[in-house]
Amino acid sequence: MTSREDVPPELRGGRIGGAHRRVGIHDRLRGVTRFTADLKRPGMLHAKIVRSPHAHARIESIDASDALAMPGVAAVITGRDLPTPYGIIPWTRDETALAVEKALHVGDGVACVAAEDLATAEAAAREIRITWEPLPTLFDPEEALASEVKVNPHCKHGNLTKEVSLAFGDVDAALARAALVVEGEYRFAGTTHAALEPHCALADVDADGLLTVWSTTQVPHYLHRELARVLDRSSRTIRVIQPPLGGGFGGKSEPLDLELCVAKLALVTGRPVRLLYEREEVFYAHRGRHPMVMHHRAGFDAEGHILGVDARSILDGGAYASFGLVTTYYSGQLLCAPYAFPAYRFDSRRAYTNKPACGPKRGHGSVQPRFAMEVQLDKAAHALGIDPIELRRRNAMRADERTVNELQVGSNGFLDCLAAVEAASEWRARRGKLPFGRGLGVAGSTYISGTNYPIYPNDMPQSAVQVTLDRSGRARVFSGASDIGQGSDTLVAVIVAEELGLAIEDVRVLSADSDLCPVDLGAYSSRTTLMVGNACLDAARELAGRVRRSVARAWEIASNRVVLARGCAFDREEPRRAMVLAEAFQLAEAEHGLLSAAGSYRTPTDRHGSYRGGTIGASPAYSFTAHVAEVEVDVETGEVRVERIWCAHDCGRAISRRLVEGQIEGSTYMGVAEALFEEHVIDAAHGGLHAGPSLLDYRLPTAMDTPAIEAIVVEAPDARGPYGAKEAGEGPLHSSIPAVANAIFDAVGIRLDSLPFTPPRVLAAMGSGARREGIAARGSRAAQSTRATPRVSREVPRGGAS
């Protein structure tokens, strides 16, 4: 069988790398597409969850009799109706649909009412009387780790969700022989996803007992499994459908109370039940980025080569584990690229606290340490008098190299990313020459394209699709993948169209319905393009082969002469001999029977570390990113504006160029938001209330707050990706934040090691004069300030004052 590469370009579809209209986009814009909250069922009840006003309190009693007596109230359930613990990670099943014995944070669900309309459900919820016995609260992770008070009753080790300690090479020796050791403590505030569409779920049971749950989930398969567990039903009797989704970013990547409650209430009442979160509830459901305190030490030789890195982190996990076991690993495991260094050690501990649970947000667990690492590199570059891009270049790892923690990197376009942002920002001409208050900063990063090992151990493929060709000349693709706005349906259509020579409009994608589609693990860890893409290639190439053989037989030529492109089958040696695809499909169907093929993708099992935990962070392929940010700091008000930000991202191959650009732009925007504005604050002084659970107080950037973003696509094709493609959805967030931090230093000479960089923090740092950088330099190599503006940099000789 010939591969696409053998096909002359004029006969190829030429879709790969093009700009495509998104599948289904017109209907989304016309307002015709039904998102979950737009669905209605006859006789539908509305549900409302009663939530805890306490951050930690034992439930003494719940009296729902008044509520149940209200006209229009259909049912009330409490934690005792759904007592089975569940959790996205099988080793940490530590939550229940509603609190059973005690509430663990403000906003924890306690009871759920279903009524004829929402107003009645809300009124009834207020009539449910709960007597509480308040318990001591823990809001600080370090305090929680030392405390006798236990937050989560399912935790096996006090308040420690997980501790990971791993060491590779001799870090102590590396730091001892370093010409320069940079040491710093970095604080990352928690942030949340704030997808514009609030969470919603709808459940209905049919006469045969099939329970259907429509949900704004980005992981329908995991929801399916946990529904079966908690409801104690066979998964055969449950159907999960993910309607078109209004953004996810990780905030919809695990089952939550709403899905379990509507399912139970539908079973109890025999009627459809819907629950739509209020915006405030979305903030309390959270599962956002963990606040982290990170203590980093990095040793360098005089030329700026990294000799060793030592990282210690504390993660504030909130009341439940969520993905926390994995987050704890990610907080260290993904730091060993894009730079090669011989010694690395990390110790990360995740604590339970009485706050809404943290989980995965775009760039799960690795955005925080990336901030620390890249600011450390900037401090080293400054101390050693090396251009920060040059320092990164000197340390860049090569393609097909193993990291010090034994992760196998494949293709690597990092140097091209650096070169691209250096050129686009006119770094050489401008850095150090801008007026005081203006500056440029750089940072780099890497990310996974899915994980080699799934969340629950099993040997089945991680992604699968079924493709069927019909007599009209169309393809139908049944795919379990979740299009959450990132465009996975479009990607599926483009690949299948390319392989079969079809117009994209002639590929119909049916996705994320457990009754129709094979299992896919969902939209997380940037796995979709690589894994679903490969599954599509698998199925589509199989079908293309059948069609070409049938056409070849009809034309009495060798099948490798038959090319499927532009809606036709061609003879590549005599291109005027052609047949429209509908006819070709009919020929093939006559010969082979229904043209249907399943395609699957299995992750490699030979590409991970040989130690316990070495499978976490192991991915089929790694993406690379570099950012340069240009900032303006108002020294009077402390306001930082990011004027422009350039992002070059190596996605292997941009299958659909605008989709990739959109991911780069959206990721970079979200990173700038975390750098300057957003902070998910749980206020200990007010008993664990959220400090501003609205889209106004949470300070999402508007179009006016968002910088000009220049997305640059870099392509270093990876042998394991479809057409060489790697991820683009999460990697391009990482380095945006440290690039802003480093630009602020370039602009005004201050280091802000705590996020976000708000005006009070900027003013405080400016007021205190130059901050000590925690830098110990051996010998007399002084930092060179290349700027006309005086800039204080204090390198402390090793053993000197600290």
Add this chain to the structure above:
Amino acid sequence: MPRPTLTLTTTLNDREVHVVVEPRTTLLELLRDQLDLVGTKSGCASGDCGACTVQVDGVPVLACLTLAARVDGCSVRTVEGLTGPRGRLLNIFVEHDAAQCGFCTPGLLMQVDHLLRVRPGPLGREEVRAALSGNLCRCTGYEKILDAVIDAATRASEGA
């Protein structure tokens, strides 16, 4: 006890409708729940996101903050009413890939449709940023939205 109601008449997407609402019913609830015009989205129900933007007598308003009673005798346009020449804007958004999940887009389109009418002629990027600052988008970083709006303004002023 039956809740009090009131009857109102409004021109909705160029067609006259008579509806019965409760005094507290918002325009957003009227559109989405009673009339099943679900193109108008609810992102916050508290006036912070702009997803619910519709036009009342040609002016953008937040449907979540507007009582239904207020549109009695008015003309209301929602995204479902962006048809005919007004529908060109949708195509331009599609051409520029200005929507990812599309949840913010119906509200944005109503805002942009108004902008293009009150501010004819080519638009500058900063001007568009300011005009759209009441409409949050969480997916796109706004770049492609700005491209689309600027292009739409240019094309409109060229009579294309």
